[in-house]
Amino acid sequence: MSRAEADIPAPDPALLEELVVANRILAQQQVVDAFGHISVRHPRDSGLYLMARHLAPGLVTAEDIVIFDLDSNPLRNLAPRYYSERYIHGEIYKLRPEVHSVVHCHARPLIPFGAAKGVQLQPIYHMSAFLGRGVPVFEIREAGGMTDMLVRTAELGRELGMTLGELPVVLMRGHGATMVGGSIKEAVYRAIYTAENAVLQMEAMRLGDVEFLAREEAELATAYMGTTFERAWAHWKRLAT
């Protein structure tokens, strides 16, 4: 399935820069530590995506960005090693044509919601209203039995994508979470506010019964917040670079 390097359209420097900034933002905001990754679909070829080589997000530069096909074969700017879980990205891009960016992380506030039984992440305020249609939990045991917990094959990537369905966020039991968006900025926004919602929800649940956003409130707030990503991005970029 892999193609000759000459066939691969060169990435736009502005996009490379945006992806590098996204890596730094996710690290500075503690969505990722040394682990986790973010990708973007190639704007000129929807069968390709861009993501860093095997490297901590906080250290990524434009020189570290590799181009992969949707089977997650590296095609351009080859490196000694790649993220073993790149199939998360490739398989979701296959299943979700409207998705243009994917974040995978082990953000601290999200692990408890993936591991504790009988609790559901729900939107507690307008900033995370995009959670309003539900947040599924991927149980890798159902897809692969006993594993090392990692999504290191196309098959597991596809199973994860099926659990995600048409939603923006999926939690992964004993592992982390994956978020998608129509752009890098949307995916980063969702990653940061999914984690923030988890912090807020944990605290609120200890105080008493929680009034979450109603389904209609969540839909309306999601629509409005979609106009504010640039404002948030400028803030996070200043902090991270």
Next chain:
Amino acid sequence: MSRAEADIPAPDPALLEELVVANRILAQQQVVDAFGHISVRHPRDSGLYLMARHLAPGLVTAEDIVIFDLDSNPLRNLAPRYYSERYIHGEIYKLRPEVHSVVHCHARPLIPFGAAKGVQLQPIYHMSAFLGRGVPVFEIREAGGMTDMLVRTAELGRELGMTLGELPVVLMRGHGATMVGGSIKEAVYRAIYTAENAVLQMEAMRLGDVEFLAREEAELATAYMGTTFERAWAHWKRLAT
């Protein structure tokens, strides 16, 4: 209702600078992130207020400050976009002549107190004694039914102001909080210590029954703490600038 720009008294540079510092302090103290805002009433025309254009508080400079009338129409230093919730500020200035500064925020510790049922924010120590006359919660459903949670009209701003009443702080369910003061420094002080009180109260409630300040203690402490804003401001300013 809007007036010609020539009629609008020019803002004092020192006031602009103070408002810029207030923005930076609120960001550094994590009362606001990319969202939230602070305004000040115009000292030479009580029918006007000053607030930044649509921009993260941590990035605000003097060039970004716009003058609005109390219907929240921008009059001077026009910009491509304004905070959609500026009606919070304008409507409160109409209802509360003695208020000279308003903060609106989504501070992390305050969201749980707005969302959990049956719990009330109360002053746990002298620093936040100004909470002693009660902290109401604004339920936007009662005012506007199903919304995007945002106070984006004069009507909703007025309803919020009515819930605030004569008090210094109002929580907003599924959204955040709004604080007022007789000066920028008082509003900033109240914003920071309202959030701090929430942190302390959550921890204390998990340890056992809490002895909050008595009403009389709260009144006496509020009066004394009113003499200390300069000391706190100098500290926060050093950290933020």
Next chain:
Amino acid sequence: MSRAEADIPAPDPALLEELVVANRILAQQQVVDAFGHISVRHPRDSGLYLMARHLAPGLVTAEDIVIFDLDSNPLRNLAPRYYSERYIHGEIYKLRPEVHSVVHCHARPLIPFGAAKGVQLQPIYHMSAFLGRGVPVFEIREAGGMTDMLVRTAELGRELGMTLGELPVVLMRGHGATMVGGSIKEAVYRAIYTAENAVLQMEAMRLGDVEFLAREEAELATAYMGTTFERAWAHWKRLAT
């Protein structure tokens, strides 16, 4: 009771510097914010003590250090305003001749232990073993009825000192805490690890019944840890200056 300025022995520059560093350390370690203070008894006149003028600890320099008598009258390097609660320091120096430094603070982890009923701060590990003989709580209502919560008179200072007794730490309901030591370094050490113990104890109590240090373990550990203040001080000084 106050004396002529000519009678007051000049402070040693090294001691002034150590007191300034202590202020910075307490701010950097978040034992104090804009409020709280640390004093040291005058090494050449046990009837005097040194403390900053009314100023946030993180901003204190050698020029800001005032000399007070034990009635808390300022005698040397007079300033426009002093900490209103300086009586905490003066009255404890009167009652405890072996005490050479006093810290007063509103450290975040200590407020819940002063406000929640039926819970006692106890040493959970060797670092805070000095808590082993008990941590009393000062209830200002018993001493002064309805107040602004502040220890702004010699009488309240003396009552606080009586509640402290022969111990190293006293919590203050609805207010904060006060720690003492035989030196600046011991008082700073105790302030930092009292707050740290509170964090640890809150978390441990949520996990199950806690095994605290036995009385004998606490005595033995206190004796040993007394040999390590220099090591801790060098670490905190590096972080704070």
Next chain:
Amino acid sequence: MSRAEADIPAPDPALLEELVVANRILAQQQVVDAFGHISVRHPRDSGLYLMARHLAPGLVTAEDIVIFDLDSNPLRNLAPRYYSERYIHGEIYKLRPEVHSVVHCHARPLIPFGAAKGVQLQPIYHMSAFLGRGVPVFEIREAGGMTDMLVRTAELGRELGMTLGELPVVLMRGHGATMVGGSIKEAVYRAIYTAENAVLQMEAMRLGDVEFLAREEAELATAYMGTTFERAWAHWKRLAT
């Protein structure tokens, strides 16, 4: 048992540098504060180990590294004072030939798990899968009766090593924890993710029953994560130096 300094093979500068970086990483990641230490077995003489003199880890430089024999006698680059608990290191090196690095710390999230009864640290995600074979708690009272809590003798060091057994981590009631690894990077990785697991587990337990990694999942994940230490090290080193 001590040997002449001339017999002691000089340490490799690269190893000294790695040990210095490890000290800085542990401090920056808040695994240690002014207290705690890390050692490495001498690569050219398995009967020796290297560790800093009595000094806060964040301040350690190559000049501060001392060589000890396994009875914890200092042999080369002698100093005025050594860590009183160096026996933790020497005795574990005697018992565990495959261990090449030891960390001892009082990391904040680990103290509650050592002090609360009836709770067990268990791996909540793949990053800390190495905890899957159990985490014992060392009760110094069983080994030494009433003590100052410190492992300041070879006998107590040996008892601690016996409780550790063949495992990677042992908690110490009322004190802290000790981790071991086949290399500095493995020991540092284990120290950081043991503390992280404790944070996550505390939060998850408050949400509901927790699904921990199954034994087989933990074994598989431990094997894979062993290939990723360099990636994590590069990230932590950037943050710490």
